[in-house]
Amino acid sequence: MAVSVTVLASGSKGNSTLISTGGTRLLVDAGLSCRELLRRLALGGDSSSNLDAILITHEHSDHVAGLNVLAKRLKVPVYMTGATHEAYRRQARDSSGNRITLERLETFEAGRAFQIGEVTATPFTIPHDAVDPVGFTFRSEGIKVGICTDLGYMPASVKHHIHGCQVLMIESNHDLEMLRGGPYPWAVKQRVMSRVGHLSNDALADFFTTDYDGGAEYLILAHLSEQNNHPEIARMTAVRALGEQQNFVHNQLWLATQHEPLPAIRL
Ligand SMILES: [Zn+2]
Numbered sequence: 131m132a133v134s135v136t137v138l139a140s141g142s143k144g145n146s147t148l149i150s151t152g153g154t155r156l157l158v159d160a161g162l163s164c165r166e167l168l169r170r171l172a173l174g175g176d177s178s179s180n181l182d183a184i185l186i187t188h189e190h191s192d193h194v195a196g197l198n199v200l201a202k203r204l205k206v207p208v209y210m211t212g213a214t215h216e217a218y219r220r221q222a223r224d225s226s227g228n229r230i231t232l233e234r235l236e237t238f239e240a241g242r243a244f245q246i247g248e249v250t251a252t253p254f255t256i257p258h259d260a261v262d263p264v265g266f267t268f269r270s271e272g273i274k275v276g277i278c279t280d281l282g283y284m285p286a287s288v289k290h291h292i293h294g295c296q297v298l299m300i301e302s303n304h305d306l307e308m309l310r311g312g313p314y315p316w317a318v319k320q321r322v323m324s325r326v327g328h329l330s331n332d333a334l335a336d337f338f339t340t341d342y343d344g345g346a347e348y349l350i351l352a353h354l355s356e357q358n359n360h361p362e363i364a365r366m367t368a369v370r371a372l373g374e375q376q377n378f379v380h381n382q383l384w385l386a387t388q389h390e391p392l393p394a395i396r397l
């Protein structure tokens with residue numbers, strides 16, 4: 131086994147994905163409780179809860195809710211940008227309401243690759259309403275994995291970074307009609323639809339028909355809204371767009387869910 135990717139949870143109630151190689155295990159985001167994250171890690175049939183690092187995309191609670199407790203429990207270093215750490219420190223409290231200090235903090239900068247064990251991680255800036263949000267690509271043994279959710283639109287720089295991924299996890303957050311007609315207050319609807327909100331099914335379809343290289347063996351639609359999307363609408367919109375993609379023939383389209391982990395993808 132060279133590289134495996136397991137989406138433990140994806141959506142506005144919590145996000146976390148495990149990337150592992152023979153010798154290195156990385157968790158991207160820790161947006162569920164520590165107990166639930168450990169339970170989902172164990173479901174993969176992998177009894178080792180050991181991690182080499184937890185990497186954080188941005189400070190929204192659906193990405194950091196279980197971070198402090200998990201990092202302490204496993205004594206694992208946490209990687210985030212300096213600005214994200216400042217925002218996290220301002221907002222995060224432990225169960226007694228006290229401020230949190232991460233014991234092992236490593237900072238990185240968007241655009242600068244860094245190495246953790248056998249994996250090269252490259253963080254890149256995404257347009258989202260957090261202080262310094264990033265997506266990631268990971269490379270190990272010739273395999274490239276991309277994680278790209280929580281973005282209002284697809285800038286050229288993001289398209290550039292996720293080019294050539296064998297596994298690409300990408301946001302398909304909402305159906306515009308459902309969002310417009312749905313129960314959210316107008317201000318929240320505007321936020322979701324904005325250039326620093328979340329990527330709609332149609333915006334993702336646009337990317338698939340115009341700039342996508344079609345090369346991913348596994349394409350994972352992620353961060354689906356439970357209120358403003360339906361998995362079948364997201365899937366059909368993507369399938370229709372990918373139908374125009376010559377290269378995307380034998381490849382697999384998966385949908386990440388909030389309530390249970392996806393099976394491990396092994397490459
Ligand atoms: Zn999120």
Ligand SMILES: [Zn+2]
Nearest residue numbers: 188190258280
């Ligand atoms: Zn967010």
